[in-house]
Amino acid sequence: MSVLRDTIARLIVEANYNIPADVLQALRDAVEREESPLGRRTLEQLVRNYEVAAAERRPVCQDSGVAVVLLEVGQDVHWTGGSMQEAVYDGVREGTRVGYLRWSVTGDPTRMLKLSGQETPAVIHVDIVPGSDVKIMFASKGFGAENMSALKMFVPADGVPAITQFVLDTVDRAGANACPPIIVGLGIGGTFESAALLAKKAVLRPLDVRSARADIRQLEGELLERVNELGIGPQGFGGRVTALGVNIEVYPTHIAGLPVAVNLGCHSTRRMSATL
Amino acid sequence: MGVIQLKCQNGIAEADLDRLRAGDSVELTGQVISVRDASAARLAATVDAGQPLPISIEGQVLYAVGPSPPKPGQIIGSAGPTTTSRMARFLPALFKAGARAIIGKGEVHGEEAAPFLSHGAVYFGAIGGLGALLAKQISSTRIVAYEDLGPEALYALQIFAFPAVVIIDRHGGNFHETARARWRKA
Numbered sequence: 001m002s003v004l005r006d007t008i009a010r011l012i013v014e015a016n017y018n019i020p021a022d023v024l025q026a027l028r029d030a031v032e033r034e035e036s037p038l039g040r041r042t043l044e045q046l047v048r049n050y051e052v053a054a055a056e057r058r059p060v061c062q063d064s065g066v067a068v069v070l071l072e073v074g075q076d077v078h079w080t081g082g083s084m085q086e087a088v089y090d091g092v093r094e095g096t097r098v099g100y101l102r103w104s105v106t107g108d109p110t111r112m113l114k115l116s117g118q119e120t121p122a123v124i125h126v127d128i129v130p131g132s133d134v135k136i137m138f139a140s141k142g143f144g145a146e147n148m149s150a151l152k153m154f155v156p157a158d159g160v161p162a163i164t165q166f167v168l169d170t171v172d173r174a175g176a177n178a179c180p181p182i183i184v185g186l187g188i189g190g191t192f193e194s195a196a197l198l199a200k201k202a203v204l205r206p207l208d209v210r211s212a213r214a215d216i217r218q219l220e221g222e223l224l225e226r227v228n229e230l231g232i233g234p235q236g237f238g239g240r241v242t243a244l245g246v247n248i249e250v251y252p253t254h255i256a257g258l259p260v261a262v263n264l265g266c267h268s269t270r271r272m273s274a275t276l
Numbered sequence: 277m278g279v280i281q282l283k284c285q286n287g288i289a290e291a292d293l294d295r296l297r298a299g300d301s302v303e304l305t306g307q308v309i310s311v312r313d314a315s316a317a318r319l320a321a322t323v324d325a326g327q328p329l330p331i332s333i334e335g336q337v338l339y340a341v342g343p344s345p346p347k348p349g350q351i352i353g354s355a356g357p358t359t360t361s362r363m364a365r366f367l368p369a370l371f372k373a374g375a376r377a378i379i380g381k382g383e384v385h386g387e388e389a390a391p392f393l394s395h396g397a398v399y400f401g402a403i404g405g406l407g408a409l410l411a412k413q414i415s416s417t418r419i420v421a422y423e424d425l426g427p428e429a430l431y432a433l434q435i436f437a438f439p440a441v442v443i444i445d446r447h448g449g450n451f452h453e454t455a456r457a458r459w460r461k462a
Contacts, residue, residue: 036459038301038441042403045439053354053408062344062354062407062427100353102344102427117426144359144382144404176452177359177382179404231459235403236383237441238455268405 001079001087004134007274008091008122011138012067013099015272016059019050022207023183023269026244030181030234039239043181046234046267061268064101065140067092067122068200074131085124093120104143125197134276139204145182145264148174151196154258163188163260164223170262171227171243176236179266181244183207184227187261189251199263202247204271211248220246279303279439287335288376293398298449300442302400308339308379308438310431311370313362315422319430320366323373330421330430334374337400339435340381342427343417344407352414352433354407357381360399364388371395379440383452392444399444401451413438 027047034040053060069088096103096118107119150170154162167186174182185203187195211217223246233239244267253259282292284306296302309331311319322329340360344353360380367378368391376397381404384392392399402410416434423429443451 049406049409058408059344059354061405062356100345100347175383229461231456233459236452238459
């Protein structure tokens with residue numbers, strides 16, 4: 001468990017100092033594509049922010065977010081030396097401390113308890129898979145975009161047109177608050193809670209990885225185009241680049257249902273993976 | 277695109293607020309007072325109770341921010357703006373206590389925008405997610421009160437050439453509304 005703890009501590013620091021290469025490249029490409037002068041200037045400053053943060057080892061954003069840890073644990077893995085959950089929590093606590101990250105999490109969402117303000121629980125999702133590796137996808141999820149995310153239970157007859165409209169409405173309503181240019185994670189199917197997890201996995205998927213399904217890939221492209229027609233632009237200052245990508249994850253669902261979740265990610269997407 | 281230089285060391289001048297128009301690019305130099313969910317709530321409750329505030333915000337510019345901690349040798353950690361609308365319900369009290377403007381990020385519309393117009397306050401939008409760069413525009417920090425709130429403590433910050441865009445002006449303009457409408461297709 002000490003290996004897991006130390007890895008989490010390293011990932012939270014490095015993810016907060018270094019924006020992923022695919023996101024930085026997408027922002028550089030967006031500078032070329034953006035037609036609005038203020039939008040372009042905003043994108044240039046964002047690129048500069050990420051270069052400075054990496055060079056000076058500063059958090060890219062003061063909101064170090066909630067630590068979201070997606071674990072794929074091989075079924076042949078046997079953990080020793082304590083609790084997996086505690087190892088993750090300890091790693092987040094250690095990384096937050098040594099990396100001078102903000103204590104951005106409250107231990108009590110009702111705020112009725114008086115706590116230290118240095119609680120560091122993480123949100124952990126575990127998939128058990130064949131093999132003997134442990135794959136970690138670590139993310140620090142900022143709440144500007146998280147707060148603007150949405151979930152709706154549609155019915156089968158609503159279909160793809162309703163999904164499309166829901167994505168557009170969610171992005172439009174989020175506007176500048178989600179810190180555009182955003183990444184849109186769309187989860188379709190499963191159940192109420194699994195649609196949200198699909199959307200989280202989608203929003204954390206690298207921008208250069210497209211869906212394995214051709215029809216879903218096409219929908220990703222169409223939705224990105226429609227989202228960018230909303231005119232929100234970088235930081236809601238108007239422009240052509242509202243989103244850097246739309247990623248979709250799907251899962252079978254009930255014959256009576258169509259759960260759809262839209263998880264928004266700000267441009268300051270912090271994620272980093274590791275394999276143990 | 278010209279950039280308007282604004283001074284806010286001893287509050288911001290009424291004449292400066294009058295001449296700003298939604299969409300103007302500005303750079304602010306002087307003092308700002310940090311606010312965040314917990315500190316804004318406490319300030320507003322103090323105003324509503326008729327009690328004195330720990331620092332006068334008369335004429336002052338507020339900054340919606342909860343910075344990350346400084347590394348040794350740094351003045352401040354990363355310090356970009358947070359979402360203004362989360363604090364909107366507290367703004368009428370803060371404007372009543374004399375605050376003239378707030379720097380933040382995100383959109384403010386309708387009922388949440390009304391107190392800006394009725395109090396003649398201005399909303400400056402800074403770029404969200406620019407925390408590493410914006411920290412370089414802060415030359416000193418001082419905790420004024422509410423230290424128990426950690427990153428949400430009340431700070432007096434000295435800023436210089438701090439870049440922002442006028443979102444809500446004194447003349448009914450809302451830059452997010454006009455900018456989004458202008459670039460929207462269909």
